[in-house]
Amino acid sequence: MRMSKIPLYQQIRLDIEEKINNKVWKKGELIPTELELEKLYRVSRITIRQALKALEEKQLIKRTPGLGTVVDQSDKERLDFFYTQSYTNELKEMRLDTKTLEAELEKIVADATLANIFSIPLGSPLYLFRRLRGNTAQRIVYSETYLLPLINLTATKHLLYGSLYAYLVENGIYFTRLEEAISAKVANPFLQEKLLLNQDLVVLMRTRRAYDQNGKLVEYTLNFYNPACYEYRNIIEQKRQQN
Numbered sequence: 001m002r003m004s005k006i007p008l009y010q011q012i013r014l015d016i017e018e019k020i021n022n023k024v025w026k027k028g029e030l031i032p033t034e035l036e037l038e039k040l041y042r043v044s045r046i047t048i049r050q051a052l053k054a055l056e057e058k059q060l061i062k063r064t065p066g067l068g069t070v071v072d073q074s075d076k077e078r079l080d081f082f083y084t085q086s087y088t089n090e091l092k093e094m095r096l097d098t099k100t101l102e103a104e105l106e107k108i109v110a111d112a113t114l115a116n117i118f119s120i121p122l123g124s125p126l127y128l129f130r131r132l133r134g135n136t137a138q139r140i141v142y143s144e145t146y147l148l149p150l151i152n153l154t155a156t157k158h159l160l161y162g163s164l165y166a167y168l169v170e171n172g173i174y175f176t177r178l179e180e181a182i183s184a185k186v187a188n189p190f191l192q193e194k195l196l197l198n199q200d201l202v203v204l205m206r207t208r209r210a211y212d213q214n215g216k217l218v219e220y221t222l223n224f225y226n227p228a229c230y231e232y233r234n235i236i237e238q239k240r241q242q243n
Contacts, residue, residue, distance in 0.1 A: 009050035012041050016051065017172070020060055020071055030068045031061065058172060059213055098140055102132040103160035105153060114146060117209075117220055125149050129164065132194055138229050139195040145221040175218065177211040187224075195226045202227060 006014075016031070025031045032040065037048045052069065055061045062072040108128045115122045129145040145164065151171050153159065159167050168174075184202045187195065191203055203224045210219040 008043060009047045009054065012037075012043065012047065012051040013054045015041075016055060017058075017060060025071050027071045029071055031071065033068065057213060058174060059176075098133050098135055100131055100133050100161045101139070102130070104130045105155040105160065107149075114220070118146075118148065118217055120148075127153050129153075131160075134226075139226055140229055141223050141225045142191065142194040143221060143223045145219060148216075148218050150218065173218065174213065175210040176213045177215070179209040179211075181207045183207075184227075191224055195224065197226065 016025075016037075019025055031037075034045060034048050034052070037051075038045055041048070052061065052063065056063055059072055061069050063069045106128050108126050110118065110120055110122060110124045110126050112122060114120075114126060115124065118124075118126070127145075127147040127149060129147065130143070131145075132139060132142050134140040147153070150173055183205050185205050187197050187201050187203045191197065192199065192201070195203065197203070204227050206221075206223040206225065208219070208221040208223065209217055210221075212218050
């Protein structure tokens, strides 16, 4: 473990996270104390506390003075949060047979508009993820997703043609706040070609902003939907807390 270039506390954080994901320590269970972890990993108390702080920031554990540290929330629940908001789930609910027809990932630099949206310096690096989804008969949505480079993304088949949110969860990126707005706009020639639309037709533009647990904007997406085969649905439900 010490031979790695990754900081020691991050190595421990990754190991504990793997144990949680593999259900070695399940949701609601106490994990070993700081002293026990100190002996287990043969590191200082400061290093253990750094690792636990990183896990708490990712909402994988919850520390309560005098009570100990428990596994707070599973990846399944996090993925459910993304999934209920995702394009894939929407289309399943609408019983539309769809797949990714085109996908492209590239690195770009932030122009004035993107720099203002993300509150980052002009020229900062970003990822741009483009996808066209539909089926042999129709084109349903063209999307452009801008992401902060929190992790290194590579244009693998798993990323390009799978669920983006599942991929982010797998790599430790979780969102706790989503903002969306829907408007109509006349399709420009580019969108007409992508969505196989006639001239002067409108598209539904769905703007999405996703924030991490620290309130930082991580994702900004523009979705352009073919209005002939898409309707927006949303369910808001308050769940009662169980004692």
